[in-house]
Amino acid sequence: MAAEFDTSHVKNIVLLGHAGSGKTTLAECMLFEAGLINRRGSVEEATSVGDYHPLEQERGNSIFSKLMHTKWRGYKINILDTPGYDDFVGEVLSALRVADTGVMVLNATMGVEVGTDIIWEYTDKFKTPMIFAVNKLDDDSADFDRTVQEAKDHFGSKVTVVQYPRQQGAGFHEIIDVLRMTMYKFHDTGGKPEKLAIPDEEKEKAEALHKELVEAIASNDEALMEKYFDKGELEEDEMKEGLKKAMIAHDIFPLFCLSALRNMGSGRLMGFIDNVCPSANEMPPQKTIKGEEVPCDAAGPPCLFVYKTISEPHVGDLSFFKVFSGTVKTGMELVNESNGVIEKINQLFLLEGAKRLPVQELVAGDIGATLKLRNTHVNNTLHAKGKMMELPPIEFPTANVTVCIESVNKGEEEKMAQALHQLREEDPTLIIEMSKELKQTLVHCQGDMHLAVAKWKIENGQKVPVKFGKPKIAYRETIRKPAEANYRHKKQSGGAGQFGEVFMRIEPYYEGMPDPSGLTVRGRETFDLEWGGKLVFYNCIVGGAIDARFLPSILKGVMEKMNEGPLTGSYVRDVRVCVYDGKMHAVDSNDISFKIAGIMAFKDAFQKADPQVLEPIYQVEVLCPEELTGAVMGDLQSRRGMVEGIDAEGHFQKVLAKVPLAEMHGFSSSLRSITQGRAKFKMRFESYQPMGYELQKKLTEEYNKSAEEAIA
Structure with missing residues (x-):
């Protein structure tokens, strides 16, 4: 049976944004609007399609990226929902690698948050076409104009308003669309709106924003610019085509309005995704590591890229992939370019959160999953026999937090090692190190929440109780x-x-x-x-x-x-x-x-x-709101940190400091506490520096004491 949708009718979008911006609720709206579900679940009640993992339901926020799909007016939309905390940046990067459009969800009550800024760095690197969606406009503290201004301050004048709310707060129910020059009026329960003429008192503002949008579109296309000069206007289809080209070139970032909680605005956003956002075959072709182009063509040689793996109890590893070329069918044998192993595709699935829907084939541009690829891991390319194709890997960030790990029960070290191996298979941002120098097993990760998830998986999935501790320091x-x-x-x-x-x-x-x-x-x-x-x-x-x-x-x-x-x-x-x-x-x-x-x-x-102990010093960068810089600097200085300067970075301040590694333990949770999760940090090794006399004396005495105890 042929695939239900051809390549040009498959759209891949990734929902991005700071924690709490409403991504999972928006995904739920999209599934509901398309009739895939008949009742909208909620994050608070742990009934959403996206946050189906027990740990997410327990914590009330997304931890893993999810693949869902829906059908809307002749198109298939694959929806990748991602977590908003920086601890889970690996999930964001893997989703971004296979998406063709990003939807950056902004919380209208908070404006641009630090998580948004961090994610933007990656979208800019991938050159992912981007839409901004200002959510929570029904909240009494919503401020649309401030949020738009902050978005322009952070991401440039390419942020272009397509919609604005007629009112904000509890009374929010009307959105004015300056692309279609229409007002959408929603009932209290949301859903399908009435399409009305723009009220007279809003016409001047709407026409000014419409003109701004048209000029932004025309300025990125010479042919459209000529038409605009001739007629003083562009037709809607011309605007859509111009918008698509400008989005692919990263020249325009259209901005929309939403209340995901009340299901207002999601249908129009889905319509825009269908009509304007690029499908995979309209994006520049992927290039192999050797620089050869891989056209996104269903008739080409099959080639897929594995971007994520999860282990399912009693089932095995589920590998998520995007088909970058050709048509992948069940029963097909493909070569893993990394190790030369031939893998048989026994089953193919579409995903709907926790549900797996079997299909017979997936075409170029589509995203799906398969089970039990024995020798295939994240970042591997599978391709047709006789071809030499390897797509560039996802580059994951280095770790910020290190702890030592040991099993609570003696004799379970091997079980713990197997559990850690499985964790690493699922999460490439988690690094496991058997340190010969420190004689400890170390876990390097992105933060305390990342660590808590790892512990939960080991103890609930593998049934091995473990404890984390402060790692020894590699002095010299x-x-x-x-x-x-x-x-x-x-x-x-x-x-x-x-x-x-x-x-x-x-x-x-x-x-x-x-x-x-x-x-x-x-x-x-x-x-x-x-x-x-x-x-x-x-x-x-x-x-x-x-x-x-x-x-x-x-x-x-x-x-x-x-x-x-x-x-x-x-x-x-x-x-x-x-x-x-x-x-x-x-x-x-x-x-x-x-x-x-x-x-x-x-x-x-x-x-x-005159022997001297040298301690590792790390360069620490903290990105935080301006009003919190004093508290952040105070915490760093209490850790023997030397603050070297403060730089403005967009709306935030970047605090630069050199801090001894011995003092960085617990900094991640301390920073979250000080800033209510509104800051992020990264650190890298700088140099070894002499340690102060008193500290050296204390360290030497501790070492001698432990050496004597070991002999005794």
Whole structure:
């Protein structure tokens, strides 16, 4: 059976916006308006099609992106509903990767919020055609004009009003459309409005906005500009065509009015999506990693891209994908370009929230899902045999929060590891690290909410109780002055004995330093340490005091001790070691003797060389409303942070600071508390810096105490 809709009649939209802007409620309206559901559910009552996951119903907000679809006037609209919290940015990015139009939902009571700004960065990168939808105009604190002005301030003059409300607050029920020059009047229950002439007192404003819209459309198309100059007007079809071109080029962002809660305005928005928004074959073709174009043509070679995976209990992994070329049919065998594995498409589904609707085929431009692709993961491309096609992967952001994780019950470590592997499969923004250095399992994620969801999934899905803790800090150790030491290793037992004596000078290393003074240099080796910094090892032996064959053993001993510094057990870096004298025995000297002598001489010299603990310092950027910058700066300073400046970024302030990683634990929840969720932050490693004396002393004492307890 052929697909019900051809490529040009499939529209893919992604609902975007800050948490609480009403995306899921809008999706519910769209399904209801199209007759797919006969009763609108609600987020508050946990009855919406979109927020079907038990955790979402428990928390009252979206956590995962959802795929739904509806049919409207001869078109199929795939609706991707996304979460609004920055912790779940991975869900937003994966949905954006496969959508052809974004609908940015703005809360008319709050204006442009920080979540909106963050998401905009990604839409700008993907060059996704965008619609703005000002929602909650029925709220008494709604302010349409302020919201529009903020949108223009943040996203530029390309934000162009297509509709405005005749009234706001509880009495909101009329929308004036300046594209169609019509007023829509809704009944209290919403739904289908009456189409009326624009009232006389609104005509001047409507005509001014209509002219602004027409000029914006014409200015992006020379042919339309000529027609506009000739006639002073454009026909509705010409405006629609011009709007589509301008949206694809990211030159116009049309703005609409809504009350999703009262189902006012969603039908007109769906009509605009049908008539104006581009289908996948009207967008610029996708390009492979090698730069070759992949036309969105149902008759082309099959090619699909997996953008999301979820694990369903008792069923297996459900892979969500978009068909970028060709027609994908059940029973088809496709090649995974990443690993060369052939995958059989046994089943195809359309999604309606939690419901899976089996279909036989999906055409280019459509989005669907399949089960049990054994060797296929997020970001993989599947294509027809004999073709070489790999689409660019989604680039997920780096993590902001790190915790250590362990199972509550002893003996369940393996089960926990399997659960973590499954989590990583579903969520590429969650990074699991088995840290050899810290001897901990670390979870790197986007924030506290992200972490809470991970814990819920492990404990409810895999039945493994786990606990999170503060991770150890990867400190480094170095020295601040030169020092010398010697060590004689001598051991006599029944047979052959052990003997090796080493004289060693160690110095702080810096780039471009001259050769050691007062020593004869016989050889030099420089090592870039895997944990950062350098070790420079000099052979300064004269007169054959130690055979050259024993130098690698001395070096091995030094390296071994650098893996566990004497102050805190951390890695040692940026040290120059000169072996300048020693003794050996014709019979008893061997590699192990000189390795031990090397370890002990290095340890002794290190303790004399004014040892220094270095701590990791991170560059932290916090984006927050202006009135909250003082509180944010105060919190950063209480964490030994050095605030370096404040930059204006659109409507928000960006606070820049350098903060020790040891003090960043808990910052995510603290920031949410201080700003009521209206701020976001990101951090990246900056450098290692010396730690203050008192803190170093405390750290060293703690390390020595734990070492003594371990021996006892």
